[in-house]
Amino acid sequence: MKVRDDLDQLEGYHSPQVDVAVRLNTNESPYPPPAAWQDAFAEEVKRIQFQRYPDREATALRAAIGDQHGVGPECVLAANGSNEVIQAVCLAFGGAGRSAAVFKPTYLMHSHIARITGTTVVEGERGPDFSLDLDEVERVVSAHAPAITFLCSPNNPTGRLEPPEAVDRLLALTPGLVVVDEAYGQFAPRSAIEQIADDRPLVVVRTFSKTWSMAAARLGYLVGPAEIVRALEGVLLPYHLDTVKQAAGRLALRYKTEMEERVASIVEERGRLVAGLSDLAVDVWPSAANFILFRPQAGDGDAVWQGLLDRSVLVRNCASWPRLEGCLRVTVGTPEENEAFLAALAEVLG
Numbered sequence: 001m002k003v004r005d006d007l008d009q010l011e012g013y014h015s016p017q018v019d020v021a022v023r024l025n026t027n028e029s030p031y032p033p034p035a036a037w038q039d040a041f042a043e044e045v046k047r048i049q050f051q052r053y054p055d056r057e058a059t060a061l062r063a064a065i066g067d068q069h070g071v072g073p074e075c076v077l078a079a080n081g082s083n084e085v086i087q088a089v090c091l092a093f094g095g096a097g098r099s100a101a102v103f104k105p106t107y108l109m110h111s112h113i114a115r116i117t118g119t120t121v122v123e124g125e126r127g128p129d130f131s132l133d134l135d136e137v138e139r140v141v142s143a144h145a146p147a148i149t150f151l152c153s154p155n156n157p158t159g160r161l162e163p164p165e166a167v168d169r170l171l172a173l174t175p176g177l178v179v180v181d182e183a184y185g186q187f188a189p190r191s192a193i194e195q196i197a198d199d200r201p202l203v204v205v206r207t208f209s210k211t212w213s214m215a216a217a218r219l220g221y222l223v224g225p226a227e228i229v230r231a232l233e234g235v236l237l238p239y240h241l242d243t244v245k246q247a248a249g250r251l252a253l254r255y256k257t258e259m260e261e262r263v264a265s266i267v268e269e270r271g272r273l274v275a276g277l278s279d280l281a282v283d284v285w286p287s288a289a290n291f292i293l294f295r296p297q298a299g300d301g302d303a304v305w306q307g308l309l310d311r312s313v314l315v316r317n318c319a320s321w322p323r324l325e326g327c328l329r330v331t332v333g334t335p336e337e338n339e340a341f342l343a344a345l346a347e348v349l350g
C-alpha cells in the first residue's frame with residue numbers, strides 16, 4: 001500500500017513533548033482555567049446524557065461565542081481547535097485546481113493543511129523586519145488569484161500585528177477568501193473582527209487554546225459572514241463537536257473577566273521578558289502575542305536550544321526554518337518560569 005505521493009513529501013509540524021520543569025514551547029497559557037470553571041464544568045459533565053449524540057449544531061456554544069463578538073450563532077463556526085477550522089476552510093474553498101496564499105515566515109500549518117486538502121500553496125515573502133510587504137502581496141495575489149489568502153496576526157512565530165489597512169488592501173486585491181488567524185488576538189490591541197461585514201469575504205479565526213487556558217479541550221472557531229459559515233458547515237463531519245467540549249467552551253466564556261486578567265498579566269510579563277532578553281546578547285523582535293522571537297548573537301541556535309533543554313527549559317527551536325536561521329521562540333510563562341528561562345539563557349550564553 002502506498003500513501004498519496006504528495007503526502008509522502010510532507011513533513012509534520014510537531015514540537016517535541018518532553019518532560020521538563022519549564023515548558024515554554026507551544027504558546028499555551030501558563031495558568032489553568034479558574035477554579036469556579038472547574039467546578040461548574042464537573043457539575044455539567046455529571047448531567048450529560050452520554051448515550052445521546054451531541055447537539056449537532058452546537059447552538060448554545062455558538063450563540064455564547066457570537067455574544068462575545070456582537071454577532072449571531074449563524075456567523076460562528078466552531079471546531080476541534082482552530083486547526084480544524086482552517087482545515088474546513090481549505091476543504092470548502094480550496095482543493096484541486098485552487099490555491100492558497102501565505103506570506104512567510106508564518107504559521108506553518110496554514111500551508112501544511114492546505115497541501116493535505118489538495119490545495120496548491122503559493123508563497124510570498126514578508127519584508128526584512130517580517131512586516132507584510134503590500135507590493136509582494138499584490139504580486140502574489142495578481143499572479144495566482146488564490147481562492148484563500150492566510151494572514152496570521154499577530155504572526156506566529158514573529159509576533160507582528162498586521163494593520164487594518166493591510167486587511168483592507170488584501171480584500172481589494174483578491175477575488176478569494178481572506179482568513180485572518182488571530183490565535184493570539186486577545187494579546188494584541190486590535191482585531192480584524194471589526195472589519196467583518198456581510199458583503200466582504202473576510203473571516204477571523206480564534207482559539208480557546210491560548211487565552212482561554214483550554215488547550216487540552218481542542219476548541220477553536222471562526223467569525224464571518226453567515227453565507228460563508230453555511231458553506232463551511234457543509235464539510236464538517238456529523239456531530240464533530242462532542243458534548244463535553246461544547247460544555248467546556250460555553251462555560252469558559254462566563255469567566256471572561258478572569259481571562260482578561262490572565263491576558264493582562266501575561267502582557268505585563270511579556271514586557272519584563274523583552275527587557276530581560278535585551279540585557280543579553282540576543283536580537284529580539286517586538287511581539288503583540290504571548291511569545292517572543294529571539295536570536296542569540298553568537299553561537300548557533302540549535303546549541304542554545306539544547307543548552308536550555310539541558311537546564312530543563314524547553315523553548316521552540318526555529319533555528320532551521322527558512323529566514324529564521326538561529327532563531328528561538330519563547331512562550332511567556334509565569335514570572336517564576338520567565339526568571340528560570342532568563343537565568344538558564346544567561347548561563348548558556350556564558
Ligand SMILES: Cc1ncc(COP(=O)(O)O)c(C=O)c1O
Nearest residue numbers: 081082083107156183207209220
Ligand atoms: C497561529 C496559530 N493558529 C492556530 C493554531 C492552532 O491552535 P488550536 O490549538 O486552536 O488548533 C496555533 C497554535 O499554536 C497558532 O499558533
